[in-house]
Amino acid sequence: MAVIVKQVELSWLDRTYFWPIFKGMVITMRHFLRQITTRTKDRYTVQYPDMKREMPEGYRGLHELKRFEDGAIKCVACFMCAEACPARCITIQAEEFSDLNLTQGFEEKRPAIFKIDMLRCIYCGYCEEACPKDAIWLRKDYDLAAYDRLSMQFGKWDLMNTYADADQKDRITMDPSPSTQTKAGLE
Amino acid sequence: MDQLSALLHMSPATLWMAFKVVLVFAGPLTLAALMTWVERRGSAMIQDRIGPNRAALFGKWRLMGLPQLAADGIKAFMKEDLVPPHAHKFLFWLTPILAFLPAALGFAVIPFGQSFQSGGQTYHLSLLDPGNGMGMLYPLAIGATAVYGVLVAAWSSNNKWAILGGMRASAQMVSYELGMSLAVISIFMTTGGYDPHQIIAAQHGMWNVGPQFVGFLVFFTCMFAETNRLPFDFAEGESEIVAGYFTEFGSMKFALMYLSEFIHLVTASALIVTLYFGGWRVPFVANPGVLLSVAAFLGKTLFFCWVFVWVRWTLPRFRYDQLMKMGWKVMLPLSLANFLFHAFLMFRRG
Numbered sequence: 001m002a003v004i005v006k007q008v009e010l011s012w013l014d015r016t017y018f019w020p021i022f023k024g025m026v027i028t029m030r031h032f033l034r035q036i037t038t039r040t041k042d043r044y045t046v047q048y049p050d051m052k053r054e055m056p057e058g059y060r061g062l063h064e065l066k067r068f069e070d071g072a073i074k075c076v077a078c079f080m081c082a083e084a085c086p087a088r089c090i091t092i093q094a095e096e097f098s099d100l101n102l103t104q105g106f107e108e109k110r111p112a113i114f115k116i117d118m119l120r121c122i123y124c125g126y127c128e129e130a131c132p133k134d135a136i137w138l139r140k141d142y143d144l145a146a147y148d149r150l151s152m153q154f155g156k157w158d159l160m161n162t163y164a165d166a167d168q169k170d171r172i173t174m175d176p177s178p179s180t181q182t183k184a185g186l187e
Numbered sequence: 188m189d190q191l192s193a194l195l196h197m198s199p200a201t202l203w204m205a206f207k208v209v210l211v212f213a214g215p216l217t218l219a220a221l222m223t224w225v226e227r228r229g230s231a232m233i234q235d236r237i238g239p240n241r242a243a244l245f246g247k248w249r250l251m252g253l254p255q256l257a258a259d260g261i262k263a264f265m266k267e268d269l270v271p272p273h274a275h276k277f278l279f280w281l282t283p284i285l286a287f288l289p290a291a292l293g294f295a296v297i298p299f300g301q302s303f304q305s306g307g308q309t310y311h312l313s314l315l316d317p318g319n320g321m322g323m324l325y326p327l328a329i330g331a332t333a334v335y336g337v338l339v340a341a342w343s344s345n346n347k348w349a350i351l352g353g354m355r356a357s358a359q360m361v362s363y364e365l366g367m368s369l370a371v372i373s374i375f376m377t378t379g380g381y382d383p384h385q386i387i388a389a390q391h392g393m394w395n396v397g398p399q400f401v402g403f404l405v406f407f408t409c410m411f412a413e414t415n416r417l418p419f420d421f422a423e424g425e426s427e428i429v430a431g432y433f434t435e436f437g438s439m440k441f442a443l444m445y446l447s448e449f450i451h452l453v454t455a456s457a458l459i460v461t462l463y464f465g466g467w468r469v470p471f472v473a474n475p476g477v478l479l480s481v482a483a484f485l486g487k488t489l490f491f492c493w494v495f496v497w498v499r500w501t502l503p504r505f506r507y508d509q510l511m512k513m514g515w516k517v518m519l520p521l522s523l524a525n526f527l528f529h530a531f532l533m534f535r536r537g
Contacts, residue, residue, distance in 0.1 A: 018404065021502060028233045028501045035232040045237045 055140040060125045062141035063116055065159040066134065071172045073160060074135035077111040081127035081136055089120035090127060097179045112179065114156040118144060139163055203310055211314045215294050215457075218492070219449035220256055226449075226496050228252055233500045263442035271344065271435050278343035283436070283443040286336030290450035293329045296321065297457045298383050300467050300481035301474070312467075312481065317384035323371060324381060326458055327364075330413060333451065334360050337415075337432050340444065344435035352431025355421040359412050359510060363419075366518035367409035370402040373526040374462055376533065387466035391473075396463040399529070403463045405522040410455040412514070415448060416495060418502040419510060456491035460484065 013019045035043065046053050055061065066074045077094035095112035125138050141162065146152050154162075161171045192202040228251070231238025240252040248254070270279055296319070300312035311317060315325070334357045341353020375381045377398070378389040386395075396403045412419040423431040433444050460466060464487050467480035475483060505513070 021498070024501045025497060028497060031235055032229065032233045032497075035235050040237075043237065044235055047237070 052143075055142065059140050059142070060123045060128075060138040062118075062139060062144055062162050063121075063127070063154070063159055064137045064139050064163045065114060065156065066137060067160055067169075067172070071170070071174075071176050073110055073114075073156070073175065074133050075111050075114060075131075076133055076135070077109050077114075078132060080130040080132060084126040084130035086124060086126060087120045087122045089117040091115040091117075095179045097175070097177050110175070110179075111156060114159060116154045116159060118152040118154055119149060199306065199308060207312075207314050211294050211299075212291060214299075215291070215450050215453045216446075218453045218488075219446055222449045222452060222492055222496070223259075223446075224253055224256055225493065226499075227255070229493070229496050230500045233497075260442070263439045266438035268438045268440070271346070273345040274435060275343040275345065278339050279435075282336060282340040282343055283440045283447075285339050286333070286444045287447040287450075289329045289333040289336065290447035290454065293326045293451070293454040294457060295329075296323065296325045296383055297454075297461050298387060298466055299457070299484045300477055302384070303477050311384070312477070313383065317382050319382075322381035323375070323383055323386065323462070326454065327368060327371065330451075330454075331360075331364060333413075336444070336447070340436070341432040344432070346435050348428040348430075348434045349432050352421070352423060352428045352434070355507060356415055356432060359419060359421050359514070360415075362511065362514040363409040363412035363518065366405050366514065366522045367413065369519070369522035369526050370399075370406040370409070371462065373399060373402050373522075373529045376526070377529055383461050383466070386462060387468065390465040390468060394463065394465040394468070399463065399525065401521060401525045401528075403459075405518050405525065406462065407459060409518060410459060411495070411498065412510075414451045414455050414495070416452065417499040418505050420504060421507060421510065452492060452495050453488065456488045456495065457484075459491050460487040 040047060041051065068074060077092055079092055079094075082088075082090040082092050091113065092111050092115075093113040094109055096108055097110060123138065127136050128138050136159075139162070144152075157173050163169075164171045192199045195202060197205075228238040228240075230236075238252060239255045240249060242252065242255040242258040243249045244254045244257075270276060295314040298311065298313035302309055302311045304310075315321065337356045337360070338353050341349045341351075341356075344350075374386060374395055377395075378386050380386070380389075389395075411417075415421075415423070421431070428434070433441055436444060467475065467484040469475040469479055469483045472479070
């Protein structure tokens with residue numbers, strides 16, 4: 001099929017080249033002046049390590065395991081997230097603990113190990129949807145990188161502390177109440 | 188000056204010459220290095236980008252991206268110096284020198300400031316004193332030898348892209364030289380001499396750009412072709428022939444050729460300023476003195492350097508046939524007409 005190329009009729013002024021070139025130069029100069037007088041933070045380019053873009057609502061980034069005010073994990077180790085996970089990146093090992101405390105009501109099961117393989121995770125957010133306790137959230141961190149594969153295996157305490165600094169919470173490395181097995185082992 | 192030369196056991200003339208040699212060699216070189224920075228940051232600003240700004244001195248001072256120059260230089264020196272197996276070894280090594288020398292030499296006759304008197308002697312602010320018999324013919328001749336750098340680079344690389352780029356570039360430089368020379372000749376004619384000092388002296392009261400505006404346009408356009416810059420950078424043409432005649436060049440060889448293009452740019456700006464914008468002359472000041480005249484010359488030259496960059500990031504590249512058509516059918520007749528017009532005016536004036 002033949003394509004008819006539309007010929008643009010140039011005026012004599014355009015055919016001199018100099019006038020259109022001059023117009024073009026005015027345009028580029030305008031861009032130059034605008035860009036050079038704009039402050040860095042107002043420019044289109046985000047100076048990445050120094051400045052970070054605020055991610056939109058609903059962005060699915062790094063996971064966080066939520067906790068109660070006393071530091072106890074909200075997760076009850078029901079394995080729903082592990083089941084929902086299409087990438088099979090969540091590993092949970094449950095444990096029991098007997099000290100009933102007020103915030104936790106009657107629940108007495110929690111994960112001893114809660115591991116997410118960040119190299120396999122596809123950040124689909126199904127775990128967040130599956131969770132009956134709202135214990136796992138996907139938040140807005142996107143700059144997840146490491147020098148070796150092992151440090152991309154996030155354990156229970158890594159996940160509980162991922163947003164501790166951002167939310168001004170204490171970093172915790174211990175459950176407030178010991179597990180029954182540990183107790184039994186100690187006695 | 189006299190005391191210093193006595194201290195060094197040199198005659199004032201020799202000392203002044205040595206000083207000028209250093210200045211004329213290092214000045215354009217420094218300007219060219221700075222121009223690479225201007226080119227990169229300026230193009231970024233024109234395109235609403237930011238450009239290289241992360242290189243920092245000792246990891247601390249960014250200085251608006253200026254340390255990038257040092258970083259690039261160090262990189263160019265440290266990189267592996269590859270010579271492709273089928274290249275002509277000798278010519279391949281010779282090429283960067285052939286490209287660099289004409290660029291560095293071209294500045295020699297251009298007066299970059301007003302001559303001054305000291306101790307009963309006149310000191311001229313140009314490497315070659317007036318009355319050397321070469322005058323403005325010298326930069327034109329030296330500029331013409333820059334073609335050899337391009338051609339030898341293309342030939343020695345033994346690469347199809349390189350040879351295509353080299354052929355196109357040399358054809359372009361040769362065809363635009365005619366229009367350029369004719370434009371310069373009409374300046375020689377109205378001045379009555381071809382010495383740059385004479386040309387600048389003749390521009391007292393009225394810069395040549397006024398009466399010779401057409402000549403200026405032709406010369407300016409031809410300078411883009413001569414320096415191989417957009418819209419005439421057929422030597423490169425990334426989309427069709429990779430990097431053109433320096434496709435095969437790497438590390439410091441490439442850096443030298445790249446730098447020589449920028450020195451050409453500085454020299455071209457200086458030529459434009461000398462021929463059409465009164466050289467070191469300051470408007471409404473008859474005798475600006477050394478400092479002011481040098482500053483004026485530098486300011487004008489830098490402005491034209493910027494115009495070269497500015498035009499480069501405004502215009503797309505011409506097609507090859509358009510380029511040839513423009514060179515032979517527009518530039519040459521235009522500058523011929525300009526020449527004849529001024530010849531006629533002189534004839535009328537008697």
